[in-house]
Amino acid sequence: MRGRTTDVDFALIGHQESWRAAADVIAVLRGPERTPVPDDEIKDILPWIPPRAVCHVDIESILGTKSGRVMSGVAKARGVYIDSFIPPDRLEAAYVHENIARVRRAAACAIKAGAKIVSLGGFSSILIEGNFDQLPERHATVFTTGNTLTVGFIVQGVKKMCALEGRKLERSTLLIVGATGDVGSGCARCLAPLMRRVLLSARNSERLRRLAAELQADGVRVEIATDLRRFSAEADVVICAASLASPSLLLGRIAPDALVCDAGYPKNLSPSAEMPGATVFFGGLGKITGGMSFEPDFHGILNRHPFPDVVHGCLLEGMALALEGRFEPFSQGRGFIIPERVEEIETIAARHGIYLAPLYNADGPVEDGVPCQPEWREAAILGRHAALISVAR
Helix, strand or coil, rough: CCCCCCCCCCEEEEECCCCHHHHHHHHHHCCCCCCCCHHHHHHHHHHCCCCCEEEEEEEEECCCCCCCCCCCCCCCEEEEEECCCCCCCCCCHHHHHHHHHHHHHHHHHHHHHHEEEEEEEEHHHHHHHHHHHCCCCCCCCEEECCHHHHHHHHHHHHHHHHCCCCCCHCEEEEECCCCEEEEEEHHHHHHHHHHCEEHHHHHHHHHHHHHHHHHHCCCCEEECCCCCHCCCCCCCCCEECCCCCCEEEEECCEEEECCCEECCCCEEECCCCCCCCEEECCCCCEEEEECEECCCCCCCCCCCCCCCCEEEHHHHHHHHHHCCCCCCCCCCCCCCHHHHHHHHHHHHHHHCCCEECCCCCEECCCCCCCCCCCHHHHHHHHHHHHHHHHCCC
């Protein structure tokens, strides 16, 4: 990546959730004049690539774009995307120390670039768990997990889908898978008071009990279970926010008209999951209406979505704060996401034109009249076929 003399307002640390995405990133870095690396060699090469900045990212606020005046914050922000190059098949616990080291090296790249704020995307925030002391000496750089805005977009998506389906929240039963994580617990705090009944599922029973007690103190009807099979058939609204190394979640028997929000990165739901009658949509995504540009051009590679300028909420949080000129660790770790903080970051994001992205799933948009890019639909079909073949094997 060619250097630039301009200041870096924000940095984004991420990783690719599939080998196809990793291969595409490597192809752009190598340049169009070089022969693409064969797919079977990508798995051998990727673990040897150190974390590095792969492109510049420029974003624009809707403020000041018409009149040339800026009412708050800045009209534009400049950033850099840093890939930790964590191999997609090495997200399991056995590789945790190796992956933390990669995130630390990626963080060092962000600090060296002079970024004022850094968003930790995907497993990067899960690995650090808000323990920013694990990161290198930061000087003037601050870090955020970005999870507060992610929660905001998940909650907005659930409310929107319920409205589209004519469903009343106060008559619905909500199941949160991965309820004790930072994102899962944040969703619980925001949605539980609005629901008829709340079911919480996670692996850690003690954390489940603590979260349930917190919600029950506010008068919420809550039940907990570490065995997901106890709950899956009882919920008509499901949020999947578990920290899974691959799309492997099988909900089992589920209500035929359930709304299922897959908010994982990588995705939570297994391609072989059978949920007849249920409506699945991807959550936690936002759209920058002011636009963004990459140098070199990674459009459709770093943001592999059916709509332009759509980004995961965890990365958008740092962008929104950079546009606002608020360089602070807004999201710091498990258990601090409350409705007031979600509303605050949503307001900041909306002020700069960062809103909930159109809702979609593997088949395309789930909203009537929302077109998607033709090339994405073709890629999604091919990817779905490949996933089914893999499962069959």
